[in-house]
Each structure stands twice: as C-alpha cells, then as structure tokens.
Amino acid sequence: MFSNESTTRGLALAVTAAAGALALLTGCAGTEGSTSALTGATGAPSEPPAASERPSAPFNGADVEFAQMMIPHHRQAVEMAELAESRASDPRVRKLAARIKAAQDPEIATMTGWLTAWGRPATPEGGHGGHDMSGMMSEEEMAKLEKAKGAAFDRMFLELMIAHHRGAVEMAETELAKGADPQAKQLARAIESAQRAEIEQMRQMLGQS
Template sequence: MKRVLGTILLPALAIGLSACGGDGGAPASAGHSGRSASAGAAHNAQDVMFAQMMIPHHRQAVEMAELAATRAGSPEVRELAVQIAKAQGPEIRTMTGWLESWGEPEAGHAGHGMDGMMSGEQMTELEGLSGAAFDRAFLEMMIEHHEGAVTMARDEQARGGFPDAKAMAGAIVRTQRAEIAKMRKLLEEM
C-alpha cells in the first residue's frame, strides 16, 4: 500500500511543486520570462526582505519616471525615464511572483528605512516642476534613488540565498550604476 501511494503521490507532488513559482522566478538575465532554473532553490530571509523592499522602491522609481513623460524638458531625460520604467516594471512583477511562491506578503517593509526613497514632500515637489527645473530635480533625486537600490542589491548579493534574486541584484547593480553615470553626465551638461 505504501509503495502504491508513493508511486501516485510523489509524481503528483512533483508536478504540483513544479507549477509553483511560474514565471515569477525567472532570472534577470532571461528577460523576466520563462521558467526559472532555480525555481526549487531555497530562499532565505534576506531574499524575502530584498523583494519586499525593492518592490516599493522600484514602484517609486517608475512613478518618478512616468512624471517625466509630460514634465521633462530634455529628450534625454524623457528617454532615460522610459528606460528606467521599462527595466523596473518587469522586475517588480518577477519579485512579486517570488513573494507569492514563497507565501510571503508583498508589503512587509513598504518603503520604511530604505536608502534613496523620496519623501511625500519630495514627490509633490517633483510633480509641481516642469522643463529644466524638473530635469535637474529628477536627475538629482533619481541618482539618490538608484544609489539606494544599488546598496540594497549589494546586500542581496552578499547575503541572499535564492540564485535568481542574486542574479537580479547583480543586474540592478550594473544597470543602475550605468544610469547613475549617465545622469551625472546630463547634470554636468545643464
């Protein structure tokens, strides 16, 4: 009887477990689609904290980037904002999928104590600007915002356990450091 149950339950369990994780576990290098190579890999508390903190952090960056569509004076700032939103939207979806597959709440840290997060007052100020004034404020705030994300990503690289989260953290460090350099150059040219 045990052997019969084992031959029925083990394959069913394997199929059920393989369905967990879905597309949300895709590595950053895979374009955020397809199955994860590490869907069954263990995660730790650092991985959970990374996703819980980076989701609201990225959401704020996307919100800032969306403001640039109608407020930026520089086409370079508008183009950079589009790149930021295009990169971070899929990462938000991927991290949300990880948290769901891990049975963890999304809003565990909700932006508290994160480096680079803009205050409500700063966001209101940014919303009220346009043209060159918006461009300067956007670039200065986004540099600070990206520096905070790089710090969080480096923490994940050092202490995380989930391979896909560590891979995404590496991609965040590379991408956002390059964007910081580009933003500093744009500020110098103003």
C-alpha cells in the first residue's frame, strides 16, 4: 500500500515539475523578437511557412518599421507602373513598369502578412502619409505624371522612378544593418539588388553615364 502511494506521489511530482518547466519556456518565448517556433531541437532554423500563416519570427522594431514604410513605398511604385500601361510610348518603359508591378505586388502581400503575424499595425501609431519617406513622390509630382503622355511621360517616369528606387535602397540598407528577422533581411537584400540593377537600366535608358 505504501509503495503504491509513493509511486503515485512521485508521478504527480514529476508531472508538476514538467508543467512548471513548460510554463517557464512558454513565458520566455512571449517577448518581442524571441520565439522558438522557427527553430528545431538543435536550434537551427526550420523551413518557414507562408508569411500569412507562420508564427512570429525573431524580429525587432527595425523590422516592423521596414515593413510599415516599404508597403506604402511599394504601393506608390505600383501606382506609377500602372500609369505606364496606357501612357508610356517606349516599349522598354512599359516592360520595366510591368516587371516592377509584378515584383512589388507580392512583396506588399508578404510584408502585410508579417505585420499581422507580429501583431503590429500596417502603419505606425499616428500614421503617416508616406510622402515624407525617402524617394516618395509628392501629390503634385504624381499629378504631373498622371497628366503626361508619350515621350514626356517616359522621361518623367524614369526620372521619378530612379529617385523612388534610391529611397527603397536606403530603406533596405537600414533593414540589413538594424533588422533581426531573417526573412525581412532576405527581402531587403533582394530589394536592394533588384532596384540597384533597375536604377542602372533606367539611367541607360535616359542616356546617362
């Protein structure tokens, strides 16, 4: 009888200890930038699920700001690219604009998914119009681009998009220097590489050395 009671008591204590350890681990994972869902038993990162479904990866404020600012920045680039569909006269401009839209639309969705997974709003507290960000076009510049057609549109589009891309490169460089989320840094690296190449292409189209 004593033996059975001792065994039962021992099992209960073991279960209680295990539950306490699990609670401690769970509590530690609740802070910003420290989730263990993306690492395996060895600590190596596992294959991340889709951005809209994955749990929050290790992230910090720079990652959040990168997504919150790059989303409206990309949206304006897509808006500019859509104008080129009916206004550009140079087929190279139309082709470039189509490529920009095809690349940046999915990136907007990806970054929106990250903010949802991180439990962060799409815009910073207080919001921002976006036009104060590096490379963003003013409302006046966008209105002029919308009214332009043919060769005038082509030149204006290329000049404005070069400035726009340079702003995105700056934002990507900041993320690479200060961010923590591996997927966000990977996207920043891709944005920097692609947009530097497109800047050079647009400079050549404008006849710039």
